[in-house]
Amino acid sequence: MPPSSSSKLSPPLPPTGDTPPPWWRDRRVVPWLVQAAVGLVVLLVIAFLLGNLVRNLSAAGLLLTWRWLSQPAGFDLAESIVPFDAGMPYWRGLLAGLANTLRAVVGGLVGATVLGTLAGMAAFSSNGLLRGLARVYVEVVRNIPLLLQLVFWYFVVFLTLPNGAAAFQLPGIVLAKSGLYVAGLAEGLRWQGPHLLNGVWQAPVRLSVEFAALLTGLIIYSGAFIAEVVRGGIAAVPKGQWEAASSLGLRWFTTLRRVVLPQALRVILPGLNTQYISLAKNSSLAVAVGFSDLYSVAETTLNQTGRAVEVYLILLGVYLSLDLLISALMNGLNQLVQIRER
Amino acid sequence: MNSLLRRLRHELFATPGDAVLSVALLALLTLAMGGLLRWALVQANWAVIQANSTLFAVGRYPAEQQWRLWLLTSLLVGAAGLSWGLLRAHPRADRQGLLWPRNDRVAVGLLAGLAVWLPWALGLTGGIQARWWGLAALLIGLRWLAGRQGASWPPRLLKLVPLVWPLLYLTGMVLIGGGMGVAKVSPSEWGGLLLTLLSASFAILLCFPLGVLLALGRRSELPLLRWASVIYIEFIRGAPLITLLFLGQNIFGFLLPNGLAPERVWRAAWVLTFFAAAYLAEAVRSGLAAVPTGQVEAARSLGLSQARALQHVVLPQALRVALPAMVGQFISLLQDTTLLSLIGLLELLGVARTVMANPEFLGKNAEVYLTLAVLFWCCCAALGLGSRALERRLDPRTVPSR
Numbered sequence: 001m002p003p004s005s006s007s008k009l010s011p012p013l014p015p016t017g018d019t020p021p022p023w024w025r026d027r028r029v030v031p032w033l034v035q036a037a038v039g040l041v042v043l044l045v046i047a048f049l050l051g052n053l054v055r056n057l058s059a060a061g062l063l064l065t066w067r068w069l070s071q072p073a074g075f076d077l078a079e080s081i082v083p084f085d086a087g088m089p090y091w092r093g094l095l096a097g098l099a100n101t102l103r104a105v106v107g108g109l110v111g112a113t114v115l116g117t118l119a120g121m122a123a124f125s126s127n128g129l130l131r132g133l134a135r136v137y138v139e140v141v142r143n144i145p146l147l148l149q150l151v152f153w154y155f156v157v158f159l160t161l162p163n164g165a166a167a168f169q170l171p172g173i174v175l176a177k178s179g180l181y182v183a184g185l186a187e188g189l190r191w192q193g194p195h196l197l198n199g200v201w202q203a204p205v206r207l208s209v210e211f212a213a214l215l216t217g218l219i220i221y222s223g224a225f226i227a228e229v230v231r232g233g234i235a236a237v238p239k240g241q242w243e244a245a246s247s248l249g250l251r252w253f254t255t256l257r258r259v260v261l262p263q264a265l266r267v268i269l270p271g272l273n274t275q276y277i278s279l280a281k282n283s284s285l286a287v288a289v290g291f292s293d294l295y296s297v298a299e300t301t302l303n304q305t306g307r308a309v310e311v312y313l314i315l316l317g318v319y320l321s322l323d324l325l326i327s328a329l330m331n332g333l334n335q336l337v338q339i340r341e342r
Numbered sequence: 343m344n345s346l347l348r349r350l351r352h353e354l355f356a357t358p359g360d361a362v363l364s365v366a367l368l369a370l371l372t373l374a375m376g377g378l379l380r381w382a383l384v385q386a387n388w389a390v391i392q393a394n395s396t397l398f399a400v401g402r403y404p405a406e407q408q409w410r411l412w413l414l415t416s417l418l419v420g421a422a423g424l425s426w427g428l429l430r431a432h433p434r435a436d437r438q439g440l441l442w443p444r445n446d447r448v449a450v451g452l453l454a455g456l457a458v459w460l461p462w463a464l465g466l467t468g469g470i471q472a473r474w475w476g477l478a479a480l481l482i483g484l485r486w487l488a489g490r491q492g493a494s495w496p497p498r499l500l501k502l503v504p505l506v507w508p509l510l511y512l513t514g515m516v517l518i519g520g521g522m523g524v525a526k527v528s529p530s531e532w533g534g535l536l537l538t539l540l541s542a543s544f545a546i547l548l549c550f551p552l553g554v555l556l557a558l559g560r561r562s563e564l565p566l567l568r569w570a571s572v573i574y575i576e577f578i579r580g581a582p583l584i585t586l587l588f589l590g591q592n593i594f595g596f597l598l599p600n601g602l603a604p605e606r607v608w609r610a611a612w613v614l615t616f617f618a619a620a621y622l623a624e625a626v627r628s629g630l631a632a633v634p635t636g637q638v639e640a641a642r643s644l645g646l647s648q649a650r651a652l653q654h655v656v657l658p659q660a661l662r663v664a665l666p667a668m669v670g671q672f673i674s675l676l677q678d679t680t681l682l683s684l685i686g687l688l689e690l691l692g693v694a695r696t697v698m699a700n701p702e703f704l705g706k707n708a709e710v711y712l713t714l715a716v717l718f719w720c721c722c723a724a725l726g727l728g729s730r731a732l733e734r735r736l737d738p739r740t741v742p743s744r
Contacts (some may be wrong), residue, residue: 001640006701017678022522031564033568034564034567035564035565035566038564038566038567038570039566042374042570049597049598052595052596052597052598053596053597056595056596056597057596060596095444125355126360127353127356127363127364127367128353128354129356129364129367130363130367133367133371137473139723140719142722143673143718143719143722143723143726144677144715144718144719144722145677145678145680145718146677147680147681147683147684147689147691147717148680148691148711148714148715149588149715151691152707152711152715153383156707156708156711184407191656203438226626277559278543281581281582281583282582284585285582285681286581287582287584287684288684290664295582295584295585299588302588302592308589308592308593309593309596309597312585312589312593315581315585316481316577316580316581316585319575319581319582319585321581321582323579323580
């Protein structure tokens with residue numbers, strides 16, 4: 001074979017020891033070159049944006065400061081569990097908003113977990129109708145934006161409720177346009193149910209319709225996602241577990257509670273963590289139904305003070321810590337349910 | 343008939359408890375459906391939708407410029423019919439090519455029904471009804487033509503067909519916004535479904551490359567790249583979208599030199615893009631994690647460079663695994679566009695709010711919100727269906743390699 005054709009077939013041999021590759025192709029240098037280039041670009045972009053930010057903010061007289069937090073807020077909140085009025089400083093307002101957010105998040109977490117678990121379990125019912133309903137619930141709710149669902153619950157359902165004697169009444173619970181009234185302990189530690197006083201409902205526990213609409217929307221929306229997580233977890237448990245339990249004579253519900261769910265929990269918990277975090281973030285849509293959560297107070301604050309950067313830093317800090325808190329709790333729980341190797 | 347009865351008995355009345363539950367559920371369902379039907383057919387006043395259908399479709403887009411949107415719609419419909427027909431003319435390797443598979447017949451039936459019923463139900467004028475019929479006919483006609491003739495087209499021409507879509511996107515941008523000799527229509531006049539679809543498609547298109555880069559960065563061995571990606575992803579994912587959107591409206595003006603800050607609509611679209619990229623990166627990362635290391639090692643030992651191995655071996659497999667999660671992100675991105683209404687933009691929900699603020703239509707919340715819900719449900723469900731079809735088409739177990 002002539003040498004010219006052989007050199008076409010095989011690639012030229014790499015240079016041997018005596019001629020090292022140029023330094024910019026050295027395998028020990030390349031990673032640092034790449035990182036230096038990326039770092040330089042990132043730094044330049046950040047410097048450009050920050051430079052503009054500082055220049056524009058100082059031109060507008062809005063350079064970073066936290067003194068405005070102690071100025072009087074000048075706005076009132078429709079409801080808050082932390083005492084607050086217009087004369088109090090901004091930070092008290094933000095605190096009241098945070099308390100409201102926490103209230104919505106905790107209520108939403110509990111409600112959505114219960115609803116989601118039930119709907120996820122229903123997907124394995126022996127009753128075809130129940131299975132179908134669980135499926136329809138998940139498919140309908142997941143494909144409609146949460147914001148649309150929230151305004152629907154608020155404007156179409158809760159704001160069209162009757163007031164006074166025509167309100168929906170169940171033992172211990174009354175649902176009226178003016179709010180949701182629940183029985184509880186009144187002053188003097190006596191049990192008291194909702195009652196009408198001059199045409200206005202009174203009860204130890206009153207939830208505003210805004211809060212009720214937010215909670216309903218969050219629970220139903222997150223419940224559908226949690227149902228999918230629970231369904232996936234139960235489906236991951238081998239079929240033999242069901243069969244073994246039923247051959248031992250356990251009923252469907254007992255099998256689920258004692259045998260399947262404890263095993264499914266290991267698959268479910270990480271997925272649940274994600275859903276809980278997105279529920280916490282979704283609670284910020286409260287602003288659409290007029291509930292004074294942290295975001296809505298922050299928006300008002302920003303509109304009044306113009307302190308975009310500071311308000312945003314507060315929001316980011318609070319929501320990040322909330323996410324981290326939920327993650328930490330869920331990770332702790334996850335460790336509890338892991339199989340212990342003996 | 344007998345087997346149906348037996349199945350019903352097995353599904354609904356297997357045990358006494360089941361029977362009680364079934365009867366109770368059936369009664370509840372009948373009551374609820376009856377109430378809903380009575381409301382929709384008798385009590386509801388759908389005039390609010392009929393009177394504002396243009397507003398819901400395009401917002402305050404100037405009427406004398408709306409021919410551009412019609413032109414764009416017919417171009418899109420034409421491209422869709424063409425692509426659909428070609429897909430059928432070149433079926434998967436394991437299937438014989440049917441010109442009209444059952445799913446397609448159902449789809450065409452649904453489309454034809456919609457094209458006749460919807461313009462009539464909306465009470466559109468005869469001229470506009472005729473345009474919708476024309477669009478439906480164009481879609482089905484092109485689908486038929488491409489399905490019949492597509493198999494005999496030269497391969498070089500076929501390779502050009504996917505390029506139609508990006509070209510069409512750019513054309514669409516010019517047609518909607520103006521420029522290049524077409525009169526300008528300011529983004530503040532875009533609205534309704536037009537704005538919803540535009541912001542969603544813009545964010546979906548741009549967040550995809552950004553998300554892939556971030557996912558690669560997060561899995562990189564270089565600490566600087568990894569940490570930069572982690573910080574970006576976690577900071578974006580830590581905050582609710584509404585805070586980012588609100589911040590975007592307020593801070594874009596400060597971050598860029600004077601006068602360079604984009605329009606309010608574009609600010610929101612960019613925020614949506616940056617937001618979606620962080621979530622998409624996590625979806626892609628899960629796909630990357632599913633590709634065995636042996637694949638990279640095998641590719642490298644065959645002499646492929648790192649970049650080539652990534653491009654030809656790792657990414658195709660990773661993206662296929664990540665497809666369901668990615669489409670899930672796209673669906674939630676489409677739903678998230680409703681948040682634009684909270685910062686004062688007139689997308690579908692924003693238009694709905696302005697319509698209901700009109701004293702003439704006060705208190706028509708239920709009709710408007712239900713219509714929007716049906717619209718969103720159909721769009722999201724269609725995306726989900728498309729994703730599942732694509733998954734099956736890309737699944738190596740169902741499609742033998744050639």
